[in-house]
Amino acid sequence: MRLVHNLPGMQLVCLLAAGVEGVEGFPVTVEVHRDSPSFGTGRTSIVGLPDAAVREGMERVLPAVMASGLAHRPTDHVVVNLAPADRRKEGAAFDLAIALGLTATMEENGLPALGDDLGLLAELALDGRLRPVRGVLAMAVALRDAGVQRLAVAPENAAEAAVVAGLDVRAPRDLRALVEGLRGAWTDLPRPPAAAPTTQADEHADLSDVRGQDHAKRALMICAAGGHNLLMIGPPGSGKTMLARRLPGLLPPMTDPESLEVTRIHSVAGLLDHGAGLVRRRPFRAPHHSVSAVGLIGGGPYPRPGEVSLAHHGVLFLDELPEYPRPVLESLRQPLEDGHLTISRSAARLDFPSRCMLVAAMNPCPCGWLGHPTRACTDNQEAVHRYRRRISGPLLDRIDLHLEVPAQKPQALDAPASGPDSATVRERVLAARQRMLERQRRANAALDGRGVRQHCRPDDAGMALLHQAVEELGLSAQAHDRILKVARTIADLDGHEKAGLEQVSEAIGYRLLDRQTW
Numbered sequence: 001m002r003l004v005h006n007l008p009g010m011q012l013v014c015l016l017a018a019g020v021e022g023v024e025g026f027p028v029t030v031e032v033h034r035d036s037p038s039f040g041t042g043r044t045s046i047v048g049l050p051d052a053a054v055r056e057g058m059e060r061v062l063p064a065v066m067a068s069g070l071a072h073r074p075t076d077h078v079v080v081n082l083a084p085a086d087r088r089k090e091g092a093a094f095d096l097a098i099a100l101g102l103t104a105t106m107e108e109n110g111l112p113a114l115g116d117d118l119g120l121l122a123e124l125a126l127d128g129r130l131r132p133v134r135g136v137l138a139m140a141v142a143l144r145d146a147g148v149q150r151l152a153v154a155p156e157n158a159a160e161a162a163v164v165a166g167l168d169v170r171a172p173r174d175l176r177a178l179v180e181g182l183r184g185a186w187t188d189l190p191r192p193p194a195a196a197p198t199t200q201a202d203e204h205a206d207l208s209d210v211r212g213q214d215h216a217k218r219a220l221m222i223c224a225a226g227g228h229n230l231l232m233i234g235p236p237g238s239g240k241t242m243l244a245r246r247l248p249g250l251l252p253p254m255t256d257p258e259s260l261e262v263t264r265i266h267s268v269a270g271l272l273d274h275g276a277g278l279v280r281r282r283p284f285r286a287p288h289h290s291v292s293a294v295g296l297i298g299g300g301p302y303p304r305p306g307e308v309s310l311a312h313h314g315v316l317f318l319d320e321l322p323e324y325p326r327p328v329l330e331s332l333r334q335p336l337e338d339g340h341l342t343i344s345r346s347a348a349r350l351d352f353p354s355r356c357m358l359v360a361a362m363n364p365c366p367c368g369w370l371g372h373p374t375r376a377c378t379d380n381q382e383a384v385h386r387y388r389r390r391i392s393g394p395l396l397d398r399i400d401l402h403l404e405v406p407a408q409k410p411q412a413l414d415a416p417a418s419g420p421d422s423a424t425v426r427e428r429v430l431a432a433r434q435r436m437l438e439r440q441r442r443a444n445a446a447l448d449g450r451g452v453r454q455h456c457r458p459d460d461a462g463m464a465l466l467h468q469a470v471e472e473l474g475l476s477a478q479a480h481d482r483i484l485k486v487a488r489t490i491a492d493l494d495g496h497e498k499a500g501l502e503q504v505s506e507a508i509g510y511r512l513l514d515r516q517t518w
């Protein structure tokens with residue numbers, strides 16, 4: 001394909017940039033057409049479904065090109081076309097391709113023919129400096145798949161782009177430096193700096209910081225091992241938030257493909273730190289209960305990932321669960337169930353990943369102190385019932401463990417650090433997870449009804465206890481299966497072939513809300 005045409009009186013240059021739809025990038029051909037002065041009308045225009053930021057790009061590009069000493073005839077008639085024309089383009093990432101295209105239309109700039117092995121992704125400052133944009137990883141992948149081999153991005157985006165294998169990424173400081181690199185040697189342009197290393201766990205949040213609460217810590221380990229969702233119930237200040245924050249650090253380290261997915265989602269959302277490469281730490285997202293359905297699930301005119309997607313491969317924490325509006329909670333059900341969700345926007349159907357663990361927390365009653373050893377609850381029974389009914393049944397159905405997190409005595413809080421640290425628990429979790437993967441290729445929480453019957457059957461004593469509990473506590477069929485899964489996870493942690501009396505009994509203990517007495 002010939003990309004540069006020089007017809008008498010007019011110049012056309014085509015360069016490759018990219019756009020983002022959902023969490024996927026797509027290549028965009030930027031065609032810059034300039035009329036020579038004799039035909040020039042001094043107007044610039046941009047076509048191909050640009051949004052306001054793309055259109056404003058023209059206002060940035062002309063000063064940037066002039067400030068770089070590369071434009072001598074700014075009043076020419078310039079038309080920019082972004083193809084494919086039927087996909088919406090947003091943001092400022094096209095600036096660099098437009099500016100370089102304009103520069104290349106002027107033969108006095110002496111640029112060689114630019115082929116479609118070159119990709120350009122950056123916003124421009126008025127003085128010609130390259131600025132970072134969001135979604136670079138997704139766009140770089142799309143460009144690589146379209147045959148691009150050389151990619152220019154802003155220095156802040158370089159480590160992120162360098163994650164993509166098979167791309168020679170360079171980070172010129174400004175447009176002038178890029179032009180010089182293209183005239184001379186590409187390899188003279190700065191390479192991406194080494195990304196700051198990130199660790200799997202949050203060193204500032206170790207499980208051993210939590211004093212006492214051995215029961216809750218054990219439940220967290222079980223959740224981490226089996227991938228089970230968790231609801232914690234306890235009075236204010238009992239450490240529910242503190243415990244939830246420590247769950248990501250108990251999970252197995254993310255694999256490289258998992259890290260890539262997480263990085264891509266966070267990059268598209270504009271949440272990656274500048275200079276960051278792959279995200280290695282599992283996400284922990286804690287949206288406030290004032291979050292909208294769009295904020296939680298994703299969407300908007302240019303659909304962005306919601307909290308459930310930002311928590312992909314990590315933990316979504318809903319504190320004060322009864323305060324979330326019911327419709328917002330119900331909208332979570334399908335993404336939690338399927339591990340991804342689809343948002344339809346005009347012609348496009350966008351897929352967002354949402355495979356995360358749900359951890360929710362609530363007080364036992366509106367005032368918070370019901371059941372507290374020293375403080376009195378001021379709520380009447382009706383208020384307590386209303387409060388508990390606010391949590392959506394269908395969402396509750398997705399939660400395997402209900403855990404009571406009691407208030408700690410003040411002495412307990414002053415005791416020295418106790419119990420296993422996160423790294424020790426993570427080792428046990430990893431071993432249990434390995435057993436699950438070998439047996440059934442998925443975590444226990446992800447088993448369907450058939451999988452439960454096939455893999456989670458306890459021994460006879462365990463089964464008898466479960467049947468007795470179902471009858472005496474009036475447990476549902478749902479609860480029955482959840483108990484079997486959790487018992488299976490406990491057996492995997494303990495290295496047992498089958499769950500027995502002990503494991504089933506412990507699993508029943510995590511069904512607080514199923515008991516009619518609660």
Ligand SMILES: Nc1ncnc2c1ncn2[C@@H]1O[C@H](COP(=O)(O)OP(=O)(O)OP(=O)(O)O)[C@@H](O)[C@H]1O
Pocket residue numbers: 209210211212213234235236237238239240241242243319363408413
């Ligand atoms: N077991 C504990 N060990 C150490 N510190 C604790 C413990 N429990 C609570 N704390 C301290 O109390 C503070 C409050 O805990 P946290 O916010 O986790 O409680 P909570 O149960 O989430 O309360 P709320 O219901 O008000 O949200 C923590 O920041 C921590 O400093």
Ligand SMILES: [Mg+2]
Pocket residue numbers: 240241242319361
């Ligand atoms: Mg809290």
Ligand SMILES: [Zn+2]
Pocket residue numbers: 365366367368369370377378379
């Ligand atoms: Zn109360």
